[in-house]
């Protein structure tokens with residue numbers, strides 16, 4: 036999904052208990068544990084280029100069920116966490132990250148586990164508490180897995196992302212309705228369908244326009260409407276819902292906005308009804324009813340941000356697949372989108388599970404005057420995925436993007452570096468956390484509100500160390516990524532790599 040990487044789990048597995056809950060001692064839900072609040076000296080973290088880990092994986096176990104992809108099977112809470120270094124005091128709020136966490140550790144696919152959110156509360160230089168909680172979805176409460184019952188509506192794992200908008204903390208699983216969580220203890224309040232206005236699925240990657248506070252989103256489906264466009268007002272009220280016509284049902288994981296446009300990409304990962312029938316009968320053996328069909332073509336769609344799907348303008352591009360994008364902006368007639376591109380997806384056994392082909396960071400430019408789109412490869416070596424950017428730059432020209440690097444490994448998706456990419460000149464500032472350490476999505480949080488530079492802020496990333504089976508939340512100064520973290524918060528248990536997080540700052 037994000038490129039290939041190296042198995043680095045043998046030492047980890049050796050230290051791992053059989054229930055997958057290895058890691059530093061942690062309390063269970065009922066009684067918070069107070070950990071020593073001593074501030075430790077800043078850790079010495081290798082910053083030089085290091086080779087990828089060469090530790091083997093266990094070939095008898097799916098890669099998403101071993102190492103730090105394996106689920107944690109207990110809900111834990113802890114208070115006053117150990118901090119190495121000094122947390123920026125302006126980071127006061129809740130960091131909440133979602134991931135696929137199969138409760139029986141037997142999921143047939145990385146994407147199918149129940150949603151589990153890891154929440155970390157930071158307060159003016161202190162790490163006040165950590166909790167991990169399953170999202171209390173209908174399938175989770177019923178004890179059924181993905182595919183056991185029709186997916187959609189409340190019947191989804193809600194395991195992909197967290198969203199902070201309109202004073203609500205939501206989770207999204209992409210194939211159904213979001214769920215709402217409490218920011219006090221990340222418990223689940225219930226399914227959230229925007230007062231009944233949401234009729235289809237809801238993306239895991241909505242975009243919040245920093246100029247208006249509105250959230251722009253979409254949902255895709257297996258039947259009409261195959262694609263829908265939504266606008267949610269700053270108070271969380273859905274004000275716009277319209278279908279967008281596309282020829283066939285495709286997997287659409289992300290989209291973008293400019294200050295005047297909504298930008299979709301309709302790429303040839305196509306829903307396959309025959310595979311779906313097989314899957315419904317035996318979800319364990321045919322886990323994903325999507326297939327690579329380049330003959331279906333690939334297109335970028337540009338439509339008015341305020342809505343008006345009848346005005347959408349489509350631009351043909353070469354077949355490819357894109358899970359994630361950095362940002363988009365408009366320059367005159369040109370709509371420019373920076374994406375993490377894969378040459379194909381689900382085109383052969385294992386692809387999309389262990390990695391797509393030839394990942395690259397690419398700039399698409401769609402010219403609304405000529406009707407033509409071009410593609411420029413910005414980086415093709417350790418190009419990165421799981422991107423982030425300054426949320427104040429969403430929809431307008433950005434200078435920087437932040438990505439997660441990968442390491443060559445045929446057996447798993449091995450995450451590695453944190454990469455800061457300068458889109459003005461292609462230069463990169465990279466932090467390599469070390470051969471046994473693996474960074475995850477680097478979430479950018481603005482720092483000094485008086486400094487509008489789009490690297491004036493902090494990057495939050497869970498970093499796991501196979502050698503000692505420890506996860507920390509690393510906090511990096513985005514102006515000096517290669518210097519490594521200014522602070523690390525030691526988690527009371529390992530935090531599986533997961534997918535996407537958000538930051539809910541105190542008002």
Ligand SMILES: [Fe+2]
Nearest residue numbers: 239288359535
């Ligand atoms: Fe995603």
